[in-house]
Amino acid sequence: MRCRYGCCRHSPRSVSGSVGDISPIVGSSLSMPRSLVRKTVGTGTDSGHSHPKRRCSTVLFRADKAAKRRQRRPFLVRRHKRAGLPRAVRRWTAVVFAVTVGAIGSHSRKVRLIVRTPSHTVLERPGSLAEQDVDRYVALVASLLNEQLADITATMRDVLYTQIGELRGDESLLNLLGASIEGNVETILHILQYDIADEHVEPPSAAFEYARRLAQRGVPVNALVRAYRLGQDHLLKRSFEAIQATIAEPAIAFCASQRFVSTTFNYVDWISQHIVSVYESERERWLENRSAVRAARIKELIGGKTADTDRAEENIGYSLRQRHVGVVLWIDEESVSDSGLSTLERWATTLGECLGSRGKPLVVACDRTSVWAWLPFGHRDTFDPAAVRVFAEADAAAPRIAFGEPVAGVDGFRETHRQALRAQALALAGGADPVIGFGEPGVAAACLLSANLPSTRAWVQRVLGRLALADDQHGRLRDTVRVFLAEGGSYTAAAERLTMHKNSVKYRVARAEEERGRPISDDRLDVELALLACRWLGDAIYTEPR
Template sequence: MVQLYARELPHLVNDDESVVSLLSASLFQNIDTALRIFQHGIDPTRVEAPAAAMEYARRLAQRGTPVVDLIRAYYLGQTAILNYALTEAAEQIHDSQVLGAMMSKALTGTFAFIDRVTQQVVSAYQEERDRWLLNRNAVRAARVRELLDGDMFDIDTLETALGYRLRGTHLAMIVWHAVEPKQGNALASLQSVTAAIAECLQTAGAALLVPADERCAWVWFPLEKVALPDEDHVQRVLAKAEPTVRLVFGDPADGIEGFRRSHRQAERVHALSTAAGEQCERALTFRDVGAIALMTADLSAARSWVADTLGALATDDEQHERLRETLLVFLATGSSYTAAAARLTMHKNSVQYRVRKAEETIGKPVIDNRLDVELALRLCRRLGTAVLAKA
C-alpha cells in the first residue's frame, strides 16, 4: 500500500519520517478493522475510525495537505484491496453462486466501511484545519491590526511574522460571505477564492489573508505589476464560488502607507456593498465606486440628499427605476439621445420621452444640477432600497 501511494501520491510518502510512520499505522489499523468487520459480521456503519487514522488526518491538516489527497488515499487503498481480494476469490471459489455472493458482500461492506471512515477522518481534518488556522491567524490578525492602527514596529520583524513583503506595492481586497454559507468552513472557501483571484495578478509572493471575523477576511496581494484583477476573471471565479461570496478591492498603493490606504478604500467599498444588500453587484472596486462609497459613511444623510436631489424620481418602483436608468445612461453618454438609444437598444424618441418624464418628475431641468443628479442616480443604482423612498 505504501508503494502504491509512492506512485500515486508521492508527497504523502516523501515526507517527515514521523508522518510516514503515522501513515503506515493508519493503513495497518484500517485494514485490520476492515478484516474484523468481515470476520465477525460487524455492521460497518457503526465502526469508529482507528485512532491512527484520525491522528494522521489531523497531521495532514496541520501541514496544509489538501483534504482531497486524504480522500483519494482511502479510495486508492479500497481499490487495491478489492482487486486483490476478488482475484483470490476467483481462483479459490469455483461455485459461481458463492463467488457472486462473496463479491457482492465484499463490495457492499467495503464501500460502507470506507464511507463511514472517510466521513470521520475528513471531519477530524476540517476541525483541526480550522483550529490550526484560527490559532495561527489570531497572531497574524493582531499584528495586522497594529500595523493598520499605525503602531510603532520593526518592519523586518513584522515581515517575518506575517510572511509578507511590506515594502512593495499592495492591492487590498475584502472577501466575505453575505450570509452564513450552507456548507460551513467559511474561511476555507474564502481562501480558495483568494487563490483564484491571485491567478490573474502578477504578484511578488503569496497573498496575506487575515480573518476579520468568521465570515470575512482581509487580503493583500503583493503586486509585481500594478493592476486590478481582470473583470472577466473575477466573474468566472465568483461563478464557481458559493453564491454568498462577495469581494471588493481598493486601489494599488506603495509601501506601508499604501498597505493601509488600499485597505481603507476597500473598507469603504465594503460598507457600500453591505448597505446595498443582496441587489448589489458581487464584485466592486474603489476605482469604480469610490465617490459613492465615501457617501455611505452616513447613509441617512445620503438618503436625504438623494431625495432632495431627485425628488419623486427616487421612488422605489419599476416605473421610476426605468426613468432613472434612462436618465443616467443619457448623462453618462454626454447628454446624447442617439448614443443613449444605442446603449439602451431603444428608439431615440423613447429616450427623449423618458428623459423628459424624468425631468418632470424631478421638477427642474437636469442641466441646472447635472453632476449632483448623475451622482444621485448612481447611488440609486448601487444602493437601491437603502436610499430610495417607498412607493
C-alpha cells in the same frame, strides 16, 4: 532393540557401549590426517551396532585421492538419509561431521557439528547456534558502531540533506537534524548492546524537538517519515559492513544480521508513530497561535502602529515591499457552516491565481462570515477589475467580493485594505452587485455618500423628487438619465449604449424631468450625484411609493 532409524539392531552389550572420544575433532582443522578421523569416529562395532556396514549414528568417510591431489579438496560425506542437518548450515558448509555421542542404551542423542566455513575457520555448534554466542557478537558489533557514532551521524545527515529537499534549512535546523539522528542511532545501538526491553525505551528529546520545528515551518510530515526510512537503510548498511568485518562464522553473522534488522525495524516503526503524533499536535497548536499572532500584527499594521517593516514581514509571512490589492470576501449569515472560513480562504487563493498574483495571498479571518486578504502583484500597478466579476459569475457558490486598487508599500498595504472595506460597506448598505471594486466609476463618491445614510436619503429625495420612487418604472427612467448624462447629454450615444432608439431616450428623459418637476440642466451635478447614490445604495435611499 532397533536403533532410532530402524535400520539395524543394537546388541545387548550396546547398552553400556559408547562412541570413542571425539575431543580431538572438536575445534580442530578439517585438514587433519585421515587416520585420525578413522580412529576418532570408530567402527560400527565400536559404536554398538550389530551391522558394521549400516552405521546410521556415525558418518562414513572415504578419502578421494583425486580430490586430495587437486589442492586438497574436502572429503566427501555420506550420511544416513534421515540424519539431516539444518538447511542454513548445509548452505554454508564445505564439510560436515555428524557424530553421535551419549548413552546409546538410553537413546539420548546429541549431535555435535563441526563446520568448515569459507574463511577456513571452525565453528562448534551443539545442536543449533547458541543464543549467548549471538548475543555476545551483537553486543560487540553494536559497541563498535557506537564508537563510530559521530561518523554515522555526519554521513546520514548528508544523505538526508541531499535526498530530501524539504529538510534543507538554516544552520540551526541542520544542527538539530544531526542531534535527532545521533539520538535515534544511539538509542538503537544501546538496545542492541544492552538488550533493553521495548517497554523501557525512551524516545530522544532531540527527535521530538526536530519534529516540532518542522511542523512550525510547514514541512510536510511525509518528508519526516521518509527521513526515518532512509536513516534506517543507512544504519543497516553500516551494520552489515561491521558484521562482515567482525564475525567470521556465517551462521552467527546471519543471526546477528537478523537481530539488527528486526530491532531497527521495530524501533523505526515505534518512533514514527510518536513522531507523527508530536508533529500533528504541534502543527495544530502552531497554526492556532500563528493565526492569532498574525491577526494581531496585521491589525497593528493597518492602524499604523508598526514601524519595523522587516519585523512585520517576518511576523505575518508576507512581503510588504510590493504592490497589493486588498480584498474582502464574505458570505451571508444563513450560509455559514463549520468549514466556512476555510472555504473563503480557498476562494481567496483561487482569486489570486485567476488575477495572476505573484505569490500566495495573505489571508486572515475577520469573523465567522468574512476574511480579509491581500493579493501580491509585485511591481504591477494595474489589473483588470472585470476579471474579478467574471470569476464570481462563473460559480454560483462564489462569495461576495469587494476589492481596492493596487497600491505599493506599507502605506499601500493599509490604503488598499481601507478601500476594500469601504466598498464592502457600500455593498452591504445598498445590497448592490455581488462584486464591487473601489476603483470602478462612481464607487468612491458613493462610499462618501454612504457614510451618513439618513442625510444622504433626505438630500436625494429633495434633488430627484418623485424620480426617487422605488419601482421598476422610475428605475428605468433613472438608468436612462444617468447614461444620458454620462455620455455628455448625447441622445445618440446614450441610445447606442442602451441599445435602443434615440427617440425612446428623448421620451424617457422628458418623462424624468416631469417626475422631477424641473429640468435636469438646472442642477446637473446634483442630479448626477443623486443618481449615482441610487445606483449603489439602492433601497437604502429610495422613497417608498404611496
